[in-house]
Each structure stands twice: as C-alpha cells, then as structure tokens.
Amino acid sequence: MPPTGANNSLVRARLTIHHPPSGSSHTLGGRIDEVEFQFNPNQLELSRSASWYAQRAVGFDRGAQQEFSGADPASLSVEVFLDSSATPTTPEVRKKVDQLLSCCEVDPESLPTNRPSPPWVRFSWGGFSTVQFIAYVESVSAAYSLFSPTGEPLRATCRLSLKEIPTPTKGQNPTSGALTAQRVHRVVVGDSLPSLAWREYGSATRWRAIAEANGIDDPMRLRPGSELLLPSADDVRRGRERERGGTP
Structure with a gap:
C-alpha cells in the first residue's frame, strides 16, 4: 500500500540520473533523466561507518590499540511505490521501473571513455540535506502487484540501494x-x-x-x-x- 498521506506532500522526493564523469573527475555529468516520486517514502535507511585497524602492542592490557584507517561510503536504502491504476491505458509504471533499472546498466555515452560506468545519481528530498550525496545505484528490485487486462503493470514497489561515491576532501581554504x-x-x-x-x-x-x-x-x-x-x-x-x- 502507498504511504499514508504521501500523495498530499508539497515537496516530492526525487532521483536525478546523470551521465558519469569522464576520466577521474568526481563531478556529475549532464542530466539524463529524473524520477519524481509519486508517493514520498515513509522510511529511509541511511548507514555510514568508519574503518579502524587494530595495532597489537604489549603495553595495552585491555585489547589492541585502534588506529583510524578511513571513512566508508554511506549507503541509502529507499522504497519507491508506483501506481497508475487510475490511468490503466498508460505505460507509466513500466517506464519508471525501466528508468530505475537502467541505473545498473552501462551508460552508452561512457563506452568510448577509459572508464565505462552506469549513470551516477543524486537522491534529494527538499531540505533533507543528510541524504543528498552523489551515488551509484547498487541494486534495484521491482515487485509488480497489479496488472491491466492486457498485461500492462499498473502497480509496483521498487527497492533501491544507493552507495555514496567518495569525493576528495574539501579544499583547505573554503573561503577562497x-x-x-x-x-x-x-x-x-x-x-x-x-x-x-x-x-x-x-x-x-x-x-x-x-x-x-x-x-x-x-x-x-x-x-x-x-x-x-x-x-x-x-x-x-x-x-x-x-x-x-x-x-x-
């Protein structure tokens, strides 16, 4: 079932799909498409972790000394509910699912480069800046639950897993x-x-x-x-x- 009251929201969550950059750049390429959520999600799962290395030493009697070895990329899981049962003659659900699935396929424009890649994406939802980062789509699953008499899917629930693409540390002089x-x-x-x-x-x-x-x-x-x-x-x-x- 769609999230309760989500259809009345004034600010829509959206996933913007971009061409990957060429070379070693971490800058998003031009926009390919955008998937605006028909219903805002009622739950987002965000995880972030840091890696530590255990350096064993005789002088520590309560375990090994830990040394920080780097921050790990963030992961974001989100569910997208699609429903076109009010307009059963349109292929809207199928098109949006295809858009999401294409995020796990190589972008044709990246094939001539030395680093072929699927599209890069950015999830955004109004002022919720914590979940706004450049990422790639790690996985997409789609469960269809309603069909027209001709077999056209009218309702689907898609689960997306996004993995943050690390960017270089910000410049030492942010006011420059x-x-x-x-x-x-x-x-x-x-x-x-x-x-x-x-x-x-x-x-x-x-x-x-x-x-x-x-x-x-x-x-x-x-x-x-x-x-x-x-x-x-x-x-x-x-x-x-x-x-x-x-x-x-």
Whole structure:
C-alpha cells in the first residue's frame, strides 16, 4: 500500500540520473533523466561507518590499540511505490521501473571513455540535506502487484540501494571561492550557454555560471572548436545560495 498521506506532500522526493564523469573527475555529468516520486517514502535507511585497524602492542592490557584507517561510503536504502491504476491505458509504471533499472546498466555515452560506468545519481528530498550525496545505484528490485487486462503493470514497489561515491576532501581554504572541480567541453555548432547549462545542470537559467568561469560577455556567440570550463554542479548550487544570502 502507498504511504499514508504521501500523495498530499508539497515537496516530492526525487532521483536525478546523470551521465558519469569522464576520466577521474568526481563531478556529475549532464542530466539524463529524473524520477519524481509519486508517493514520498515513509522510511529511509541511511548507514555510514568508519574503518579502524587494530595495532597489537604489549603495553595495552585491555585489547589492541585502534588506529583510524578511513571513512566508508554511506549507503541509502529507499522504497519507491508506483501506481497508475487510475490511468490503466498508460505505460507509466513500466517506464519508471525501466528508468530505475537502467541505473545498473552501462551508460552508452561512457563506452568510448577509459572508464565505462552506469549513470551516477543524486537522491534529494527538499531540505533533507543528510541524504543528498552523489551515488551509484547498487541494486534495484521491482515487485509488480497489479496488472491491466492486457498485461500492462499498473502497480509496483521498487527497492533501491544507493552507495555514496567518495569525493576528495574539501579544499583547505573554503573561503577562497576556488572551484572544486571542472569539466572541459569542446564547443560544437549549435551550442549556446543556455543549452549547455540545461544539459549540465538541468536549468538553462544557470548559464551565467559558465559565462563567469570563462569570461564570456555574449552567451549566444560561441566559437566552434573552443573549449569551455564547466563548473561542478555543487559550485553552481553554492553560488546561487550565496546570491540569495543563504549558507552554502
């Protein structure tokens, strides 16, 4: 059954699906798709752990001395309930399940690179920042529970397991304003800053971030063959928060 009252929520949980970065970058690539939750989850399971190494020494009579060896990636488990029984002629449930299953398949655009990879994702739910991190989908399972007379699935419960993708430690001088990561894009005919911003950040209105990073005055005039630095999505988000007077 769907979570009680979830359909009345004003803020929807969502899973944004991105192309993986090229090379060793930890910056999300352009957005592929987005799965907005039809019903908000009634439970999230978040786990995080740290690794310690036991260094045995004669001088300790109550066990071995422990040494910290690193933080482990976070894991997030979430359940997605899908229901299109009110519109039984649409393949909405099947399409959304296919979107989620594709997160465990290699992204075709990554095949020419040296590091083929499935898409990277980011789960978000309003201001619940604790569960918002870049991740890959470790597993997806779908249980179908209702079908149309033609066999079209009308109801499904999907269980997702996300594993955090570790990112480099933040810079030593957080007030410097330096970009944490960038990606290089070679301009082709038809490119514009709004179109690049849409592909990279999911919003054409964020073209100013690319313009500022490259010292561009006219966003519509780009020279084919030239290279542009694309700021990371996190840098763009922090810049917008600073403009609004918020805390990055």
